[in-house]
Amino acid sequence: MDAQTTHCYQKNAKEIFDRYGACCDGASRYFTLSFPPQAKILDIGTGSGRDARQLLELGYDAYGVDPCNEMMSLAITKYPELSGRITEGNLPRLEKPFGGNFDGVLCSAVLMHIPDEQLFDSVFAIRSVLKDNGRLLLSRQFSS
Template sequence: MDEKTAKYYENHAQDLLKRYNSAESPLASLVPVLFEKGQRVLDVGCGSGRDVSLLLEMGYDAYGIEPSDSLRELSVKSNPKLDGHIFKGSLPYLHDELTGEYDHIILSAVLMHIPDNSLFESAYSLRSMLKKG
């Protein structure tokens, strides 16, 4: 993510949290059809944690990565069940605590923030975290 965009997220975290949480998650209708309960899911660029929270409520082992310190901290403060489920990180290098294999990785409005010269490395990083098969 470029510096200008990162600053925007930091400086507008409170407004973004409200905006993201006021919108219904598109995952609500898709996840039960596509994912099996209990599967491990990673949300890269999780923003307010809205989708991580939904996934946890639906019985998934869900985690999120968010590069914005302010947005991440406000998310956990406003929704304490996200504590221990949202970590600092961004593509192409994700947080070390999230090593392991995931059944699914979701990205919503993330790839446009990745510089072209980091897209391959980002895809490789994501692939390395998915379960084989």
């Protein structure tokens, strides 16, 4: 995510957090179809923590990364079970959070925030944290 977008999220974290927490992302209906039971999943752009929490509730070993410290703080306050499971992270410079080696990666409404010139490196970074035969679930917002 570029610095300008990250700054916007930091500045408006509470409003964005409330908006994301109130909506239901269509990707969640694909969790059990996309990831094997009890898989270790990384939620890139965890934001409000909504998806990471739902993954935990479904029995997944879920973790998250987000570039916005304010969003992470709000997520941990609302969902204490995420404490120790989310950390700062950003595409395309994604270190191997929580040891890497994930069975699956969730990227819900994230790639739209990545500048075109960083997309290749971002996809490469996602691949670097996945196990062989790992799965990637992408969602993106479309406007009319």
